[in-house]
Amino acid sequence: MGKAMLEIKNLHVSAEGQEILRGVDLVVNAGEVHAIMGPNGSGKSTLSYVLAGRPGYDITQGSIFYRGEDLTPLPPEARAAKGIFLGFQYPVEIPGVATMTFLKHALNAQRKWRGEEELDAMGVMKLVQREAGKLKISADMLKRPVNTGFSGGEKKRCEILQMAVLQPLLAVLDETDSGLDVDALRLVGDGVSALRTPDRAMIVITHYQRLLDHIVPDFVHVLSQGKITRSGGRELALELDREGYAGEQPPERIPARA
């Protein structure tokens, strides 16, 4: 397995009988930021869900290894405890559970799973408030139920807050830029950039290059029709931004059924 943090080989994934990923290969090392770009429906979100362990996706071929361990049999909570974080494109509203309470449960569940001592309410509060301040998240927002009634920007900032509190090793950020205005984009982009460390890797999934002005990637991949069709450096994102995804069709088109 070498030093790779994440190694995806020939990954085929189906959902509801439809093949969505058709042979994805990807290696991500600690300290790297990979951007995955691609048109709508290319399988970007599916890849993120499969990494986080969402039920309902069948891996029909291939493998996913995370820090040398087969990830596929692990439930979502075990993956989270081992350091995988999914920033949701559409963070889910959970009425009745205060954001601070939710963070306390999440943090302590992960700590307990890893055999670490749980933090008391005061310890969690201090940690959360410190990170919330950086993201301009008010104490009032932390008292409100998770994502309930939050604006699009508030939801995305709250995702980054969760990432900052949970300190994952591999963060998969699914369209974190969608629904953000310029100021919110900068706030979120800077928040994510601040979490870049040599022992942490990130996969940033995005449709547009603009987020990558704030989170500068080491590698850019194009996912199209369930496969990575091109890989390159930062310049590939700029090229796609100029020229669009029109040319990104896989070599073998799937013949239309009669």
Add this chain to the structure above:
Amino acid sequence: MTASQALNSRISGMEAITDSAPPPVRAWRRDARGRYAGTGLPTRRDEAWRWTDLSPLYEHLTRPAPVAQTLKNAPDGPFSAIDCWRLSFVNGELQEASADLPAGVRAMSLRTALLQDPALAAQMGSNGASAFLSLNSALAEDGAFIHVAAGTKLTKPVHLVFSNSSDAQIRNLVVLEPRADLMLLESHFGPAETDYFVNQVSDVQLAEGARLAHYRDQAEGLAALHFHYLNARLEGDAHYDGFTLTRGAHLSRNESHMAITGRHAQCRLNGVNILGGDQVCDTTSVMAHQAPASTSTQMFRNVLAGKSQGIFQGLIRVAKPAQRTDARQQIKALLLSTQAVQKSKPELEILADDVKCAHGASAGQLDAGALFYLRARGIGEAQARALLIGAFLEECVAQIEGGSAQEAEHIQQAMQAVIGAWLARQLAVENV
């Protein structure tokens, strides 16, 4: 012997016993016996009982009543840690009562109260069409009588503790004079394996500006049959805040008849029903607005595991003079298994033309998206489910008003703790 023969013989047995009651009480009982004789026990052919199968009760009545057992101390419930004036009943008989009640408050055995003042019988409803009401009026020997004088506010709640192990017909009468203010707590419990039958009726009279916070924890044994009939009248500016937690009994029915007879009265009738196994809980309400500008809200949340059944029948009736009524009713059920069933029937009967009425009923499963979101943050599946179910119920528990914000928080937290313990047990069972 059939069920109705068995009941008839219990009723004739009572005639001998109650001969010693004062004449007005005897007359009142005789009327109830007559009404009961006219209806008998209901069947599913009766519209009000269409969804609730009473065969466990019929079967129960063909057997001799279970022998009363001596129960150990009351199990912990949401009200255990609250400083109260307590009245303890065993199978409906008053055993012990706090003696240090403040001036203006009477809390005692109803039988004793009726001996002292037979005219009280007039304040006890018996005219309803319900066979369970008639039966209770014919058979009940004791229960609680609570009277709070005008303008008296109690500094701590009165707690009625009902320990049951045999059949009991329990009758309570709660009278709040103008501007009286009381928090009344009730706990019901009994042994797990005994199929005892409890039929309790509470008459509640709230005079002008009176305020009653009435919270119940029904934790009867899981083989028990529990019928509760609330007969309340609210005069002008009266305020009733009711909340029932149902977690016990094999078969239970909470039937509430709320008559709002005065202007600007406010009535809140809420409840959480958490059921598993083959438990059935029927919530039936009639919210009758008879005077202008009154408000009522009803919020019920059911969490149904195993093969349990939740039943809700709620009628809002707005009489012609009751203009500017604001009446809301909402029932939501969360089904934790594919075999659990919720049946809901909201009904409106509106004769006034300037009213606001809203009702909603829904039943569904836990949101898979929310469950995954919590798990993706490291929260294990059982805990994630418990959190979501707790949040679903929290909305209803948070309605408990108490007498003060502090008191409300206290009771809400105690209710949540009991619900949390139930959830932990239920989810552990489900995972087996």
